[in-house]
Every structure is written in structure tokens, then in C-alpha cells.
Amino acid sequence: MMQSKSEIIAQDIAAKVKHQQFKVNSFLPSESELTKLYGTSRETVRKALEELNSLGLIQKIRGKGSLVLNLEQYSFPISGISSFAELSQSLGMDAQTEVLTLAKMSSLPELFKKKFPNEKQQKGFYVERLRKINGKPEILDCDFLFTPLINELPLSAAQTSIYNYLENEMGLEVSYATKEITVEKIDENLQKKLNLKDKTAVLVASHNYLSDATLFQLTLSYHDPSKFKFVDFARRQRIKL
Amino acid sequence: MMQSKSEIIAQDIAAKVKHQQFKVNSFLPSESELTKLYGTSRETVRKALEELNSLGLIQKIRGKGSLVLNLEQYSFPISGISSFAELSQSLGMDAQTEVLTLAKMSSLPELFKKKFPNEKQQKGFYVERLRKINGKPEILDCDFLFTPLINELPLSAAQTSIYNYLENEMGLEVSYATKEITVEKIDENLQKKLNLKDKTAVLVASHNYLSDATLFQLTLSYHDPSKFKFVDFARRQRIKL
DNA sequence: AAGTGGTCTAGACCACTTC
DNA sequence: AAGTGGTCTAGACCACTTT
Numbered sequence: 001m002m003q004s005k006s007e008i009i010a011q012d013i014a015a016k017v018k019h020q021q022f023k024v025n026s027f028l029p030s031e032s033e034l035t036k037l038y039g040t041s042r043e044t045v046r047k048a049l050e051e052l053n054s055l056g057l058i059q060k061i062r063g064k065g066s067l068v069l070n071l072e073q074y075s076f077p078i079s080g081i082s083s084f085a086e087l088s089q090s091l092g093m094d095a096q097t098e099v100l101t102l103a104k105m106s107s108l109p110e111l112f113k114k115k116f117p118n119e120k121q122q123k124g125f126y127v128e129r130l131r132k133i134n135g136k137p138e139i140l141d142c143d144f145l146f147t148p149l150i151n152e153l154p155l156s157a158a159q160t161s162i163y164n165y166l167e168n169e170m171g172l173e174v175s176y177a178t179k180e181i182t183v184e185k186i187d188e189n190l191q192k193k194l195n196l197k198d199k200t201a202v203l204v205a206s207h208n209y210l211s212d213a214t215l216f217q218l219t220l221s222y223h224d225p226s227k228f229k230f231v232d233f234a235r236r237q238r239i240k241l
Numbered sequence: 242m243m244q245s246k247s248e249i250i251a252q253d254i255a256a257k258v259k260h261q262q263f264k265v266n267s268f269l270p271s272e273s274e275l276t277k278l279y280g281t282s283r284e285t286v287r288k289a290l291e292e293l294n295s296l297g298l299i300q301k302i303r304g305k306g307s308l309v310l311n312l313e314q315y316s317f318p319i320s321g322i323s324s325f326a327e328l329s330q331s332l333g334m335d336a337q338t339e340v341l342t343l344a345k346m347s348s349l350p351e352l353f354k355k356k357f358p359n360e361k362q363q364k365g366f367y368v369e370r371l372r373k374i375n376g377k378p379e380i381l382d383c384d385f386l387f388t389p390l391i392n393e394l395p396l397s398a399a400q401t402s403i404y405n406y407l408e409n410e411m412g413l414e415v416s417y418a419t420k421e422i423t424v425e426k427i428d429e430n431l432q433k434k435l436n437l438k439d440k441t442a443v444l445v446a447s448h449n450y451l452s453d454a455t456l457f458q459l460t461l462s463y464h465d466p467s468k469f470k471f472v473d474f475a476r477r478q479r480i481k482l
Numbered sequence: 483a484a485g486t487g488g489t490c491t492a493g494a495c496c497a498c499t500t501c
Numbered sequence: 502a503a504g505t506g507g508t509c510t511a512g513a514c515c516a517c518t519t520t
Contacts, residue, residue: 003479
């Protein structure tokens, strides 16, 4: 995985913030100092800072400098586009995955047709996985991965990390996703699987795309409402859409 | 409000996509063509495209061009950082706001202390507003705005748009927010106000900041779960935090 | 080979903050 | 006046896609 200079700089600054070499509520070295430090042009340093700015790690203040913000830790279950494996690792959680289903299908299952009425009939892999935190079921992930783009899906990939398999084994480049969070009524079957008191769950429905804008995966993620927490960092929009 | 060249270009391209002068699923003119079209340097055009890319309006594909994506319309109630007034206008909704409370407080109300235990005692304005869509109550917004930064808050501002008042009347620059979405148990009082069947609501809790990183507002937004929908566009992260 | 986007550079000028 | 970030430029070289 080739990284650009600006990504290396951004990564390095993020690491130094994490290890408190650069402290929260203080200013980073100025752009001209960073330019000397990393031996690059100012625009390259600025690109790195812009990346960190958009992530909410710093706030750039004109005439003063780049202030390090107290970025709240990623909260489970989702923020941005990350796999369960990545999140549970970065949060240092006691997490297990139980694969309930892994099957090749000749068309989109009913569950997906209902939630994604615009998607056409397609072949693919259906994966159903129960995520447990501290031994207690918390999330049911239902994935549909399209064939022939994804032609094989070993059980080991479903047990550990599908994203890792796609990116590192198959060389696919996961790029972006659209997500929709709603509160839904669920049936008894799902209620039992998640061990819920009520027939209500938080649903996170996603379309997932590769860097060439190919839709490769649909996801329905059912969460225990009492455990669900979504944390977001948002900047005020200047462009009207 | 001064806009940079790159913002003007981004805004212009977004408008042309909206009016189907640039069509979804087709490519924008190449960067060199846009450079000629807008009479700027390539880096300036690229900055505009990068902005649109991060918003999910286009997908840049190396060697091919910038593909216009089918961006789902902003769904109510929140995406990014926008005011209720802005959202209801851009979505063309039949929305009303009823101001239930507007009071100057000498300290943070209990409700906020409970949800934001890290915030210190502070003076400010407490605003409670009921949002109705098609005449039906859907959201209860509870805001706390800090004094002395915000020293006056006319009722008319609370009835229309507090953000508009802060930005255009007071000259403050709203910059970013951290948001947390959870599902909460609510009391009978709140249940009545929102006319809910169950004692459950979706809570969106926000810290809102100015461009100089000053915290100016805390918000607790209670939503009818059956109406709640949060739509998010997310790009895969390259920087590990 | 030609066209596309991706990265990087060195320099310029501006606006804001601080002294 | 000096230091900070904000914007823009003209040019270079690279990697990928298409013909």
C-alpha cells in the first residue's frame, strides 16, 4: 500500500497526538516549521493538515495555528466506514463473531429486497453474523456480496474480516458507503437472536462501493437499541447541494 | 460572505448537477477542460472537485474522470451540521416551530448536566422548541447557548433560525459539531409533548463550536423514533487515529 | 500515444493575530 | 512588524485507462 507524502505526514501527526507528543488544546508547530521538519513543500504539509482538519483532530485558526482538538474516541458501533474487526481492535474490545449463515444465492433475499427496493435481482453471497461484546449478542450483521465480482468467500474471511479479505486477498479497493440509520420493528426470530426485551432494533442499512464506483455489497445491521451509539463529527457546509 | 474561487467552482458544478446540465452516471468535463472553462489553475479546479468528492457528489476515478454520483437527498432530520430552518427549506417541507421556552439561566439546567457531565456551570439561554412536520410534532429541540458570547436572543430568532441570527446578525462563524445518536427512555412529560406511543425516543446530543474552537451551544434533540432517519455518506479512512 | 487524474514543488500575495 | 494560516499559480512528473 503506497502512501503519499501528505498521508505519511498526516499519519505521523495523528500518532504524535495520540502519544501526547502534540498535546490536546495546544497548537501544532506552524506550517513553516512542519515544512522544515518533514522536508516537503508547504502545500504538501497543508494537504496533511486539511485531512486532519476534516477528521476533527485539529481546528485550523487563521493567524494563530492548528489547535489539537479533544477528539472523542470512536464509539461503537459505527463511524465512517470501518469493519467490525477494525473497530473492535482499535477500541480494544472483547468481541466475537459467530457466523450463522454463509450461502451462495441466485437472487437477492427477501429481507434485502424489502429494504433496498431499487436493487435488481443479483447473484451473490449471503452472510449472516452475530456480533458479541463481552459474550453478549449486540449486533446482527446481514451482508450481501455481489457475484461475479466476489466469486469466492471462504468461511475464515467471514469469521475474521471480510474487508481484510477483499482488500488484501482480492486486491479490491473499498472506497465509500451510504448509510441510513432508522429504528425498526423486528420479528420474534430476530428478537431471540439479539436477546432483546422489545421488538425494536436500530437498523443501519448501507450501500458499499469500490473506488471505481461499483456497488459490491449491501449491509443490514441490526443493533440492540440500549447499546447503540453513533458518534459523528461534522463541519458546517459551505456548498449548497 | 467572501467565497474563494474553488468554492465558486464547486458551487457552480453542484448547481449544474442539480439542474442536470451535468448528468448522474456520466463524467464531468476533464480537469483540463474545467481549467479552461473557469479560467483558473488546475490545482484550484482540483480543490473544488475534492470538495465535491468528499461530499459524495462525485467519485474521482483515475485515468477516467470524475463520475457524478446519485447523491441521495438529505433526509430529515440531520446530516452534517445544518439548522432545522435550512433543512426544512432545502427539503421543501411543511414545517413549523413552536417556541415552548426561552429563558436566561444562571446555570446549566439539570437535563443538560445529566447528558453532558463534563460541562461546567455556565450562564446562558435555554431554548425549548417543538418542531412540527405537516402539523404533527416530531422533534423536541432543547438548546443551551452560552453567555456572554451570546448576550441577546430575541424570540424572533428562536422562532425562525438561531443559526441565521448568530451568523448574519451577530457575525459569529459556526464551524463544527460533535454529535452522538442514542436511543433513550423518556418521561411522560416528553412523551406527551411528542405525542408518542412508547416511552422511547431517539436522542441526538451535540456540542457546537465556532471557527475559533469556542463551544457556544449544547443541543439535545429528541426525535419520534418512527420518523427518525439519519443519512450519512462516508469515505473509507486512510489515516488511523 | 494521448488523455485522464494524483502528487509535489517554489513562489507569490493576502488576511488575520500578536507584539 | 513579524508570524500565522488561506488562496492561487504554472509547471513538472507519475500512474492509470483508452485507443
